[in-house]
Amino acid sequence: MKKENLLKTDDKIPKEEIKRIQEQLSILPLKGVVVYPYLIMPLMISDQRHAKLIDEALVGGKVIGLFAQKDPDKEKPSFEDIYQVGTAASILKMLRFPDGSVRFLVQGLARVKIKKVLKSEPHLLAKIEVVAKRKDKGVEIEALVRNILDQLKKVINLAPYLPEELQISALNTEDPGKLADLIASNLNISLAQKQKILETFDVKERLEKLTLLIAKEVEVLELSRKIQSKASAEMGKMQKEFILREQLKAIHKELGEKDERTVEAEEFKKKILAAKMLKEAKQAAEKELERLSMMNPAAAEYMVSRTYLDWLVSLPWSKSTKDRLDIKEAKEVLDEDHYNLERVKERILEYLAVRKLKSDLKGPILCFVGPPGVGKTSLGMSIARALGRKFQRISLGGMHDEAEIRGHRRTYIGSLPGRIIQGIKRAGSNNPVFMLDEVDKIGKDFRGDPAAALLEVLDPEQNHNFSDHYLDVPFDLSKVMFITTANILEPIPPVLQDRMEVIEIPGYTDLEKLQIAKKFLIPKELDNHGLKQKNLTFTDEAIKKIINDYTRESGLRNLDRETATVCRKVAKMVASGEKKRVEATFENLQKFLGPEKFFQEVVERTSKVGVVPGLAWTSYGGELLFVEATKMPGKKSLTLTGHLGEVMKESAQTALSYVRSTSEKLGIPFDFFEKYDIHVHVPAGATPKDGPSAGITMVTAIASLLTERPVKPRFAMSGEITLRGQVMPIGGLKEKTLAAYRAGIKTVILSKHNQKDMEEIPEEIKDHVKFVFVDTVDEVLELALDSKKKTKEKRSKVKVKK
Numbered sequence: 001m002k003k004e005n006l007l008k009t010d011d012k013i014p015k016e017e018i019k020r021i022q023e024q025l026s027i028l029p030l031k032g033v034v035v036y037p038y039l040i041m042p043l044m045i046s047d048q049r050h051a052k053l054i055d056e057a058l059v060g061g062k063v064i065g066l067f068a069q070k071d072p073d074k075e076k077p078s079f080e081d082i083y084q085v086g087t088a089a090s091i092l093k094m095l096r097f098p099d100g101s102v103r104f105l106v107q108g109l110a111r112v113k114i115k116k117v118l119k120s121e122p123h124l125l126a127k128i129e130v131v132a133k134r135k136d137k138g139v140e141i142e143a144l145v146r147n148i149l150d151q152l153k154k155v156i157n158l159a160p161y162l163p164e165e166l167q168i169s170a171l172n173t174e175d176p177g178k179l180a181d182l183i184a185s186n187l188n189i190s191l192a193q194k195q196k197i198l199e200t201f202d203v204k205e206r207l208e209k210l211t212l213l214i215a216k217e218v219e220v221l222e223l224s225r226k227i228q229s230k231a232s233a234e235m236g237k238m239q240k241e242f243i244l245r246e247q248l249k250a251i252h253k254e255l256g257e258k259d260e261r262t263v264e265a266e267e268f269k270k271k272i273l274a275a276k277m278l279k280e281a282k283q284a285a286e287k288e289l290e291r292l293s294m295m296n297p298a299a300a301e302y303m304v305s306r307t308y309l310d311w312l313v314s315l316p317w318s319k320s321t322k323d324r325l326d327i328k329e330a331k332e333v334l335d336e337d338h339y340n341l342e343r344v345k346e347r348i349l350e351y352l353a354v355r356k357l358k359s360d361l362k363g364p365i366l367c368f369v370g371p372p373g374v375g376k377t378s379l380g381m382s383i384a385r386a387l388g389r390k391f392q393r394i395s396l397g398g399m400h401d402e403a404e405i406r407g408h409r410r411t412y413i414g415s416l417p418g419r420i421i422q423g424i425k426r427a428g429s430n431n432p433v434f435m436l437d438e439v440d441k442i443g444k445d446f447r448g449d450p451a452a453a454l455l456e457v458l459d460p461e462q463n464h465n466f467s468d469h470y471l472d473v474p475f476d477l478s479k480v481m482f483i484t485t486a487n488i489l490e491p492i493p494p495v496l497q498d499r500m501e502v503i504e505i506p507g508y509t510d511l512e513k514l515q516i517a518k519k520f521l522i523p524k525e526l527d528n529h530g531l532k533q534k535n536l537t538f539t540d541e542a543i544k545k546i547i548n549d550y551t552r553e554s555g556l557r558n559l560d561r562e563t564a565t566v567c568r569k570v571a572k573m574v575a576s577g578e579k580k581r582v583e584a585t586f587e588n589l590q591k592f593l594g595p596e597k598f599f600q601e602v603v604e605r606t607s608k609v610g611v612v613p614g615l616a617w618t619s620y621g622g623e624l625l626f627v628e629a630t631k632m633p634g635k636k637s638l639t640l641t642g643h644l645g646e647v648m649k650e651s652a653q654t655a656l657s658y659v660r661s662t663s664e665k666l667g668i669p670f671d672f673f674e675k676y677d678i679h680v681h682v683p684a685g686a687t688p689k690d691g692p693s694a695g696i697t698m699v700t701a702i703a704s705l706l707t708e709r710p711v712k713p714r715f716a717m718s719g720e721i722t723l724r725g726q727v728m729p730i731g732g733l734k735e736k737t738l739a740a741y742r743a744g745i746k747t748v749i750l751s752k753h754n755q756k757d758m759e760e761i762p763e764e765i766k767d768h769v770k771f772v773f774v775d776t777v778d779e780v781l782e783l784a785l786d787s788k789k790k791t792k793e794k795r796s797k798v799k800v801k802k
């Protein structure tokens with residue numbers, strides 16, 4: 001149903017017309033139109049059912065009900081789809097068109113309400129009730145009418161869609177109710193608002209609602225005119241600037257001078273030539289410069305194009321720093337910055353040696369893997385200093401957006417190149433040492449996978465042609481030395497691991513920590529706190545006490561913190577004049593750091609049957625892990641606690657099965673398992689634990705419990721077991737042996753297959769810890785369990801005097 005244009009109101013409808021309204025009316029649903037009483041309105045329909053209804057009504061001189069649809073998109077509306085208040089109307093004229101549509105002229109007679117639904121086919125038929133017309137007069141209504149007429153005058157002046165004839169018709173309409181209907185039908189308001197006016201039978205209330213609607217329309221129209229005026233002024237300003245710029249060009253030309261844009265374009269040309277770009281990049285820059293010279297500087301696209309050119313000419317396409325190829329000098333720099341780490345240093349010196357023999361060598365892709373605080377990031381800075389290159393670092397931890405690596409396309413507002421290209425620009429050379437920190441903590445979501453974007457960056461066969469989305473031209477990354485760091489390898493995708501040379505950096509031994517503290521940490525903290533060597537000194541025993549009793553870590557961060565704490569305390573003493581010189585010793589260290597945070601509990605805990613120390617690997621280094629077993633009367637069940645993973649639970653089941661299968665050999669009664677339950681617990685229950693390397697620890701704990709033979713003092717072990725009693729090799733050996741050494745363990749039992757891995761164990765650990773290699777679980781039990789049973793302590797009887 002379409003509304004074409006609104007005609008005039010007819011105040012003189014004969015009473016006979018009103019009387020023609022029958023109690024039962026055929027209903028014609030209207031789409032997007034509300035017809036008011038006394039108004040003449042042209043309508044159009046294309047539905048043949050409704051066309052037949054119009055035809056019959058016109059021929060028979062019948063009145064029909066016009067009701068607006070709630071949803072204009074509904075093709076076959078029912079009574080539920082139309083409003084319950086409408087207008088009874090007579091059809092004045094009708095005209096058919098070749099396409100089957102019908103145009104007709106209607107005149108509203110009165111407001112009507114649907115009382116009862118009679119039928120829905122072939123068209124809607126309902127019993128209706130005519131709403132009686134009320135003649136309301138009074139001072140309030142007169143005031144409302146005058147206010148509405150004043151507001152209408154403003155709307156007509158502001159709104160181009162309203163004819164001036166409307167104001168004349170409104171002034172000539174004496175009935176307040178008819179006036180409200182006339183104005184509401186012409187206002188640019190929603191169908192729902194027009195329907196509310198139709199449903200408001202009280203004239204005063206109808207006028208009040210109309211007043212609010214007109215006031216809102218005036219406000220919207222005034223704001224629209226203000227916006228339009230502002231836009232016109234802006235356009236006028238731009239045209240004025242354009243004319244002035246053209247005049248300025250003409251003046252410069254007459255004077256033989258160059259304008260700013262010409263000067264800028266020539267500067268860009270010089271920069272493009274000086275940058276010595278790749279052929280493809282040079283062509284893109286020249287094309288963009290040509291576009292820029294044709295743009296109006298006031299255009300929004302101008303700054304986008306200029307920023308892109310700035311990025312192209314500012315990148316170090318051909319700028320490289322000269323490598324320091326003196327191997328002896330490079331070794332001195334590496335030794336000066338870091339203690340030990342011989343494997344890493346050797347790899348860098350090998351690269352320098354090959355680089356000296358082959359000048360066009362591609363940069364290596366290294367991955368430093370190790371626990372926190374071992375110096376992975378600072379090692380990258382040291383390598384850059386040794387090579388004489390610039391150093392750049394970005395953190396990948398928590399990165400989720402692929403565009404962080406590849407950049408955003410220039411179609412986006414505020415787009416920039418990725419962080420790789422940004423880092424290259426900051427470095428100012430195309431061969432820096434580029435560190436990608438925390439590569440194992442990259443995330444991914446709907447914005448892409450940054451790890452997948454790194455595949456091209458870290459592939460020596462592809463990164464010579466790296467394409468950033470923003471630049472959209474290739475950039476050569478093959479001269480860059482990329483170094484990534486990670487705590488663990490597992491989260492890194494295998495395809496990304498395959499592109500990197502992994503170098504493991506394990507934790508430090510106590511002797512190494514002692515030397516690092518003396519050579520690096522203590523001098524650094526003295527300088528940070530404004531102290532001199534004469535103000536504070538540390539004895540070796542004091543440093544060892546900090547290492548063993550106040551920190552228990554693979555790296556050095558906590559050692560550095562505790563050293564800084566001592567420096568702060570001494571700085572306070574020196575600044576207040578209390579003391580000028582302090583020596584931190586084994587005896588007085590507790591005054592600075594408080595009570596010890598860690599203590600060696602191996603002897604105390606392993607003196608009981610069923611308690612065995614094992615060795616575990618974590619992303620933070622090695623850990624000492626106790627396995628406890630106990631028994632109780634029950635029905636041969638096995639309980640496992642301590643937040644154990646599936647693999648570790650299976651190891652416990654395997655351990656119990658092996659002990660049961662060899663119970664006769666171990667001297668355990670054959671019916672023991674029928675009468676007792678066994679509970680295996682691994683303390684630190686809030687920490688998740690998994691892996692097969694606790695197999696021999698669990699079998700030893702269960703055997704110790706059932707044979708009542710405790711484990712020998714300062715013993716620890718690590719190894720996977722099979723049902724046949726074989727001891728299998730494990731990984732993370734250096735980290736585990738470091739943990740054993742720090743905990744005061746004297747003997748470590750390992751699989752004989754791990755004997756080949758002993759080369760990576762520091763001599764300091766080998767001097768203090770005895771390593772025993774076994775092939776079977778029987779050998780483990782023979783070595784680890786005490787030969788004598790643990791006797792139960794007798795309780796002393798205390799006599800109580802009455």
